[in-house]
Amino acid sequence: MSAFSARNASLAQSLQQTLGERLETLIEHRGQLTAVIPAAHWVEAACLLRDRPELAFEQLMDLCGVDYLGYGDDEWETAEATGAGFSRGVDALGPGRFSWQDRPEADDFPGRFAVSVQLLSQRHNRRLRLRCYAPSEDFPVLPSLVEVWNSVNWYEREAFDLFGIVFEGHPDLRRILTDYGFIGHPFRKDFPLIGNVTVRYDEDKGRVIYEPVEIEPRVGVPRVVRRDSRYIDPRREESAG
């Protein structure tokens, strides 16, 4: 029996056949397929996905960066009672308080940074998600897909701007959403939500100046992860039992 639902079985099969060892893993969740591709085969696999008639993913709809720092990590313990109560949630420093090496919830992610790509095949009317983990945490570099799908141009610029993922071979890798001269990559989990600097116009100096932020970071509703029975997928239970 195939591990995939009837809707995705044929796509999964042709993916496995065409991509071969270029396909690291293929996951199905909520009826959607995610193919994890190693960075070394990223462009090669993309070309196959676009050009092979049985796959024919003509359109790249979306590319986005992901920072897995702090994944599965809560701000308020819910499994047992604590003496600290709500203030612990309020005073928490947020998901950026650990470094990638000593994070408490060491899930099996191959890397901290990844990009997720949403592909669309109009010919076969189906979608596919690709993911590629950047090999290094300190200086994430991935090959650019801009030659395969031109639409990825601005999405890669966005991922570079917000996450600092560098795309090798991109013709014009400039910041896109943040201000001219912005420092840092704001969507990284260790970048504070309130930012690092504020901008204001200084009357005396007669120009715009940058100052460190004055406001305190604050968590209104603490992040909690509940793993009780309500959230366990009943179908997964059945298949396990």
Add this chain to the structure above:
Amino acid sequence: MSEIRNFTMNFGPQHPAAHGVLRLILELNGETVERADPHVGLLHRATEKLAESKPYNHSIGYMDRLDYVSMMCNEHAYVRAIEQLLDIEPPERAQYIRTMYDEITRIMNHLMWVASNALDLGAMSVFLYAFREREGLMDCYEAVSGARMHATYYRPGGVYRDLPDQMPRLAESRWRQGKDLARMNRWRQGSLLDFLDAFIEDFFTKVDDYETLLTDNRIWKQRTVGIGEVSPERALQLGFSGPMLRGCGIAWDLRKKQPYARYADVDFDIPVGSNGDCYDRYLVRIEEMRQSSRIIQQCINWLRAHPGPVMLGNYKVAPPTRAEMKDDMEALIHHFKLFTEGYCVPEGETYAAVEAPKGEFGCYLISDGANKPFRVHLRAPGFAHLAAMDEMARGHMLSDIPALIATQDIVFGEIDR
């Protein structure tokens, strides 16, 4: 002979035809555009990062503020993504209401588009007519949500409340009184559905009116025919969607191809252009208004015949009613937990796309099992379209740039996010 050099010009960020805060750096050879470099991000509010710091339901209101002329369609993508991860399906009536409001939104968006596009190209009167009709649809927004634009009406598990039995009437004021007031309130005597029914019946003639002003207008055709032509192959390669793609002759519409809500049960056609220029995209959008009206009529008929719940009875996701909460301890606990902590979404990731008026609006959601999203990414159609501005603008005249910005239906709320 003196040397002639290209010069560089700033278009925006404060320009009436830039549809918001677009800074477009144009390299001109005389009046011909050699290169266009859009600088975006002046309206960047980090919606996606804000959403990571809040429980799921708190961010629905942010979605309205992305594409602020097609509010409920954005909500729909976000809410659908949450529903997919929670594996819940809203009641049928809620789905019909969503279908209807998505189409109301589409008409509102296209009205805004035809109005501002015509204004950019020098036709003032269309603007005034289109805004008149848009007002009626905004009243429909207000009637269900209390807000004219930023409704926060869709919720995971349904919609916030059922359609009102009484359409609110306009009150007398210095500007509205006597016969005028009676005329304006003529459709507002019954329920919201009665108002919408009367409005839509009349709206078909209104669309014809816009067409008499523009479709055969010599100036309009001179400004749009053959401007910004995109071939179907390039459109796919550049990630186009919505009317930008259909204008090129590709009959791709998520409402038909990957139906969501109740689009599979309603009858409508997909208008398709042939030349892929600004004029064809105009024709596609005009026809879409008629098709949306047809969908709304079918939804009205269904909703009249089928009363029922508009929200799931699952208190782990949807709050219990006020009366239940006062009466039942368990309902009170659910209410408290939902409003202090929210609900946890099972671990996983999903991509939910809707056919927003501008194209495919998608929401990519990663949950790590917490009450807040781990990562939200919003796929805005305008972002891909504006990225193609350079390619579309090359070789065109400076005066065609407003026509190109207008035809892409640019709204900076969604592009900058």
